[in-house]
């Protein structure tokens with residue numbers, strides 16, 4: 067061919083501007099993309115990138131990448147990229163769109179991601195009519211993980227988990243996601259297209275563009291399902307794989323438009339913006355000025371508080387209840403609170419512990435990894451958590467003597483036989499409340515009225531409320547007695 071002849075050719079469709087000019091790969095793989103030869107993802111990527119270009123939205127597009135082969139979209143699209151946890155792309159897209167309504171948010175997902183682990187997310191995003199565009203690439207199998215059956219796997223199709231072919235009796239029928247979502251009121255546009263031949267590809271190109279365009283017009287939820295070849299996992303060459311889409315897949319998943327309300331749908335009004343965080347207490351009637359003047363809330367607000375408590379013992383010792391009373395009382399006192407239980411599978415006598423934080427500032431994490439107070443209801447719990455207590459912190463230990471090898475400089479200890487002391491009050495099971503009484507004296511963080519209110523809400527049996535109140539009072543006395551006698555100081559090498 068002469069050079070003159072070459073000059074007569076024009077490029078009908080070059081690289082989309084929405085693609086990076088160079089993508090990241092190992093040096094020896096720079097000449098190829100992440101996708102296998104004949105894979106449909108490359109074709110769908112190209113359609114999508116050109117749609118973004120044509121609609122002029124590259125600078126405000128956010129593409130949510132899934133888990134699966136298409137996780138690598140962020141190597142190719144020069145737009146805002148986010149990678150979501152498996153199946154959660156529609157939920158992430160919802161948050162993105164609602165917080166940035168001017169953006170164009172596209173959830174790009176495969177069939178394992180969207181129709182299996184993410185089935186709930188797509189269903190509810192569609193049902194809410196989120197103004198997002200979903201590109202659903204259906205190749206009837208889990209590809210990235212090596213070919214397990216997906217909800218979309220065809221009857222009779224072999225996979226690593228259906229080696230004799232999918233059976234309706236054992237694996238159920240292929241899930242028709244587009245038809246299913248088209249039964250919902252809210253979606254605006256839903257079409258299934260294929261990559262089985264050039265005619266199908268042309269229609270798919272139009273559909274992908276429409277799904278994005280609908281969003282630019284503010285119309286609502288649009289989804290395009292693309293039947294797409296996966297030659298590698300199907301164990302076919304690219305040509306046979308493309309034919310299989312057209313001749314076999316399409317019989318189970320007929321192509322067509324399942325919903326099109328784009329003409330009669332008016333643009334959705336921008337969602338009401340979420341209230342500012344500091345306005346929420348007022349909206350819920352919990353602002354300081356909404357509470358009675360004598361409410362305990364007003365007491366706790368005036369101090370800087372950051373009490374981090376770890377409570378540990380055997381199941382059945384009331385570990386979680388102790389934490390709940392503390393947390394509930396903190397709420398009553400108007401503090402920021404978290405309560406996080408952790409327990410083994412055993413109903414009784416297994417280990418049990420919980421994390422409680424009471425703070426005058428928002429709690430950044432419910433985990434208490436360096437407690438200011440450790441309430442250890444038995445020796446194994448003491449040994450497990452003793453070293454985590456912060457310097458200047460406290461250990462309240464249920465035992466006759468504190469193990470000498472657990473003593474630490476800079477940590478205060480109150481060791482008493484709380485179970486026996488509770489038994490003297492009428493029931494050894496009230497040991498947790500005796501220990502709580504002692505804890506409350508350490509910091510004085512919570513008003514008595516808040517503790518009583520918490521007990522009233524959490525303990526239903528009047529006999530137990532009465533016993534617990536006596537136990538709390540006993541704990542307070544014991545702490546003060548120990549303080550007077552300096553017995554806790556003798557147990558610890560700490561400075562008081």
Ligand code: SF4
Nearest residue numbers: 101102105135209296
């Ligand atoms: S395994 Fe299948 S879906 Fe994944 S990249 Fe290869 S051809 Fe595409």
